[in-house]
Amino acid sequence: MILRTIAILAALTLATSGNAFAAAAQDVAALADKVQKQYQALTSFSADFVQVLDNAASKEKDTRSGRLVFAQPALIRWETEKPEKELLVVGKDAVWNAFPEEKAAYRYSVEEVLGSKTMLRFLSGKGNLREDFHVEQEKDAPEGQAKLRLVPREAEPSLVLAYAWVDLKTNMLSRIAIEDFYGNINDVSLNNVKMNPAVSREQFQYTPPKDYGIFDNTGVPAKPKP
Template sequence: MKYRAVALLVLFVLALVAPALAADPAELSGRIQKRYAALGAFSAEFTQAIRNAASGDVEQRSGSFVFKKPTLVRWETVKPEKELLIVGKDAVWDYFEEDKEAYRYSVEEIINSKTMLRFLTGKANLTEDFLVVAGKAEEAGPGQAVLQLAPREPEPGLVMAKVWIDLATDMIARIYIQDFYANTNDLTLSGIVANPKLADSLFVFTPPKDARVHDNTPAKGRDLK
């Protein structure tokens, strides 16, 4: 499937429920989860470095991310090419402006798959699904903590992750993940805003008339109008 932003998004969402570095990760895990559970919405800018292990090439990406409960997401990449991922109420859209290609998926497919969106929607259990250990203190920036996550049942898209936590806000500042093939994705957040007022229209997408639409929703769930 050609929805790169989905893969990046679901890796990002896992970090939203991760605990901070401390002697008692379980206690801090509850603190971080409580923080995000209390948020109705948040937004942030992001920069990203995606490294291909086989070639050694690194792609630099940047853009913005917006989330509104229960499962509304707007992930917009502006560099190096424009890509818009919308997780709406009725469908998931991934649109590539330069190629004029729009890919449609069912919300259930994304939410119910083994992705980090399960954490965002409260359908996953961190302590049951992952082993959480303290990261190296020297890797943390000022006012930050680092931790490392290992899935109890690793999947090709995620075998290891590290997260950096802003201890002043109990929110995630950076995420680094590695897949089975040693490819890495390093995402840094900035300008985080908690509980901004977001219109539902931000999470609605209508493909441009000149866009080629690829409908990957189950046949029974398609709207063919």
């Protein structure tokens, strides 16, 4: 259930001649390092997102939109508004994925979510582009952006290939597209990105309403709310 909200990966391609390849490799490495340093230096950021989930088997596309908020250390609030409400909260002690229309909430461990190669892992600064991926640069990037092709050094079923678009002014991601083993694609575009906004820590705490069904996938009882 949670994978339909958070899975993602990326990569890029280089020139083939000797000197050109060396120069391009240096440029790509430098860009990857800038992106990495930017995310690790952030105290917080927020953005509007549009997410397109492309099902390879059915050929159907599911488009969602909402708001994303991040704060150090690895706190994330991913709130889908359309076409139906969904809330994903990565807190200090647990991850909650809630579906108001179903009156259901799913609980996961933070290690389970951020330990795998997902979009959330990268956005939280837990991932590392050059350590986790073979990084190359694509040529078909929009003006003012760089497009990277990311091939994981250790592939997982949820992530076998990814593309990342980088805003060259801010060194922040503007779009990420991830492909899984089955050919499904999770494509997320970020707009209205704000760096280091004031963020309330209460946004990263969640307690399911009493009438919700709770499905615990951690094996550890939830702590009672003070």
